[in-house]
Amino acid sequence: MKHYMSIKDIKNIQQAVVECQKIKLDCSGQREIGKQKTLGLIFMNPSLRTKISTTQAAYNLGMDIIPIDFNTGAWGLEFQDGIVMDGSSTEHVREAAAVIGEYCDVIAIRSFAKLEDKEADAKEEIFEAFKKYSGKPVINLESATKHPLQMLTDLLTIEELKTKAKPKVVLTWAPHEKALPHAVANSFIEGIKGMDYDFIITHPEGYELDSSIVGDIPVIHDQDKAIKDADFVYVKNWSSFSDYGKVLNKDKNWTVTADKMKQAPKAKVMHCLPVRRNLVLSDDVLESSQSVVIQQAKNRLYAAQYVLKTILESET
Amino acid sequence: MKHYMSIKDIKNIQQAVVECQKIKLDCSGQREIGKQKTLGLIFMNPSLRTKISTTQAAYNLGMDIIPIDFNTGAWGLEFQDGIVMDGSSTEHVREAAAVIGEYCDVIAIRSFAKLEDKEADAKEEIFEAFKKYSGKPVINLESATKHPLQMLTDLLTIEELKTKAKPKVVLTWAPHEKALPHAVANSFIEGIKGMDYDFIITHPEGYELDSSIVGDIPVIHDQDKAIKDADFVYVKNWSSFSDYGKVLNKDKNWTVTADKMKQAPKAKVMHCLPVRRNLVLSDDVLESSQSVVIQQAKNRLYAAQYVLKTILESET
C-alpha cells in the first residue's frame, strides 16, 4: 500500500479485516516495526478518536510522532499554483509538503469538506498536494469525501459482532443542526459494497448521496421499513449532496430511538461519534445494550495500526 | 489507590511523603513500571508546572502520553444529561470519557472553579463524569475545590526543610487583582491537618474558607501575629467563599514583604506559583534565601510520579 486515501487502496478488504482482528489480539507487541520512523500528524479540524487512535497506533508500532498544526503553530498554507503570494498565506503547500516529506516517513492528514463548493471539495486539494509534493505515503484521517479508517473500523466491528453469515445492514440518515460532510457515509457504502451483506440505505428525499458511490444499493425513504429486522443499524447525518451542503430537513421523526429499534430487537446500533444525543440518537439507545458505539470507537486503534503497519512494511 | 481526587485517597499521608522522598533520590530508574501504559492529559485551563511535572513523571515511568485539548483540538463537551444536543456542544462527556477510557490507562484532568456558582463548582462535574464513564483512574490536576498534587508537594517540601519536629506553619491570604479559586488553600489545609504541626490560618474578614474543611484550625485576622516566629509561611490568594467568587479586598498591607518576614527570620516562604510579584509576594522575599518556591515547584515531579506509580501498581 502506498497511500491510504480510500478503500480502493486496500487490495483485499476481507483479508484486511482479518489482519485487524489479529492486531487486536496483540497490539502492543509491534514496537520494532516503526522504530526510528516518524509519523507527521496534520489536523486541519477537530478530532478526538482519530487523534487518540492514530497516536496510540504509532506508539504501538514504536514510531516517533511529530504533530504539525497549520491553524495555530505553523505558517498559513497557500494551495493555488502561480499565485503572487502577497496575501495572508505565508507558505505554499509545495514547499511545506516537500519539507515535511523530508522529515516524516508517513504523513496523516485530516481536512474536512468545507461544504461551500462541491467541485472544490471533490478535488481533495491538501491530500493531492501532499501526495504529489511530499514523496511520502499519505493517510486519510477524513478528507472532504472519504473517511476510510472509519470504514475499516466499521467492517471490523460488524465482522466481530455478526451472528449470521449475511447480516442485514442499514445506513440511516438522522437529523442534525449543522451541515455535516458526506465522508463517513461515502466510505461506509464503499466498504459495505465489498462484503457479502444485505445492505440498504434510508434517508429523507433530497438527501441522496453521490450516485457514483451509491450505485445500485437499494435506497428507500421509509426508515421504519429499512430498520425492520436489521442486524446492524448505522446512524449518521449528512447534508444535502445535490443542494450541496444545505440542511433541508431537521425532522426528529428520523432520530433513532429505542422505540424505533423495537423493530430490530437483535440489531446493533453503530455511529462514528461524536454523536448529538437526542437529535441523532436518543439517550435510551445509546445507554442500551444495542449500542456498540464505544466498542466501535476502540476499533479505530486496530484499523489505524493495520494501515500504518501495512504502509511501513510496503516501504521497506 | 483507584483515583487521586483529594488527600482522602491516600491512606497514609506520612508514608506517602516518605515514598516521594525515595522517588526524589532516584526518579529516573522506573521506566519499566509504566511501559505500554498510556496517560491521557486533559487541560481545560492554563498550566506550566502541572503540565511539565506530570509529563516528566510519565516519561520517568516509561508511559506514553496522549494530550487531549477540548478547548481547541477536540470537540466541545456537553455535560448535562437528557439534553437535546442542538446547541454548540458537539460531544457528550458520556461518550468522550468512555472513548478516552478505552485508550488511556490513567486520565489526568485540570478544570478550575468557574467561581460563578458555588454549588455547580462543588459538583466537580468533569471529574465525576470521567470517574463514572471512563472506567479508568482519574488524577486531579486541580479541580474546582481541590489541588491534591500541590498539597503532597507542599508536605514533601515542609518535611525536607523542617528543623524541628513540630514546626509552626502559617497559611496567609495575600491580595490579588482577580478572583482566584479556593482549591490550593483547601488542599493545603486538608494536608496539614494530617500532620502533627502547629498550624494557623490568617486572612482579612470576609475571606473565611469552607468551614467543613477548616474545622477547628485557629483562624485570626492579624497577619503579623500569625507570621511571628513561624517556620513556614504559605502565601496564597483566594476569593471570597461566602460571597462566592468575589474580590472584597485588595489591601496591600497583606502583601508578604521582607519587612514583614523579619518577624519570622527562620521561616521558609512557600507559594504554589504562578505568583504576582509585589502584589502577593514582594520581590525582596522571592529573591531572598527565605523563599523556597522553586524547590517547591520541582517537588511537583516527585508527587506526580508517586501518584502515577501508586495508581499503576494498584491496577495490576
Added chain:
Amino acid sequence: MKHYMSIKDIKNIQQAVVECQKIKLDCSGQREIGKQKTLGLIFMNPSLRTKISTTQAAYNLGMDIIPIDFNTGAWGLEFQDGIVMDGSSTEHVREAAAVIGEYCDVIAIRSFAKLEDKEADAKEEIFEAFKKYSGKPVINLESATKHPLQMLTDLLTIEELKTKAKPKVVLTWAPHEKALPHAVANSFIEGIKGMDYDFIITHPEGYELDSSIVGDIPVIHDQDKAIKDADFVYVKNWSSFSDYGKVLNKDKNWTVTADKMKQAPKAKVMHCLPVRRNLVLSDDVLESSQSVVIQQAKNRLYAAQYVLKTILESET
C-alpha cells in the same frame, strides 16, 4: 558549548560543519546520548522547519521533549523587573524560567523581533532571562536579531554543494508585503564571514543592515551585477534597519526570477523558507534545478542535532 545564541558560541565553525556532515551520514545512531535528558521547546511564534527539525533531532538523540506554549497553554509572561503585577501577565519570567530550568536539561526558544523598537529587540529579553534564571543551556531557534541554526544549516548546504574552493556567495534582498526581521540575514553574514568565500551583499537603498554585523563586506545596490557568475544566491527579505521595521520598497524588479538567474547559470539558489512565491522568488526558480531550498530545509536537522549533541556532551 554552554548556550547556542549566535555563531560566536561555536569555537571552530569549519569543524562544526564537518561534524554536521558526519551526523548526516548516520543521524539515527545516537539515541543513547540524550537518554533521560529533557528538551523544553518554547515557541512564541509560528514554526514549521524549526519545530520539526528540532523535534526530530531530539528524538534522534533519545531525548524526552516537553513543549511549553506561553501563548495558549501556559500563563502569560511578565518580563519587567520591579513591576507590581496587577495587569494581565500572570507569571514573571524569573519564576517561569527557574521552574523550567528545574525540569529541562536544555531549553530551546523562538521569539521573533517585534520590529517596533530597535533597542527593545536588541535586548533579546526572553533569551537573556532564560539564560540568567533557568541555569540551563539555551538554544536560539530564532531570536529578534539572530537565527544561528539556520546559519549553520546554510554553511552545511554550501559546503556540500560547492564546486570550487572559494565560491562566490551573494546575499540578495527581495520584496515582501510585510515587515520581516533581520535575524536570518544577520546570522548568514556572520556565518559567511567565518569562511573563505567571495561574499557580496545586494539590496535597495534604505535597506542597509546593522553596520556592526556587515563590517567591510562589499554592498552594492545593483542586483544584476551582484548575481552575475555567482555560485550561491541567498535570497531573503528584511525590513529597514535604519527606519526600523518599515517596508520602504516592494519593487518587484528585485524578485529573483529564472530570467535573472541566467546571469549565474551554475548558481544554487537558497532560501530559509517559508518563501512567498512570485514575490521573493518566482515559481520558475523554485521549480528549477538551481533551487536547493528543500535540501537546505532538510539540513536543519543535522545542524540542530549537532548543537543539541554538543551541548549535551558539554554538560556531562
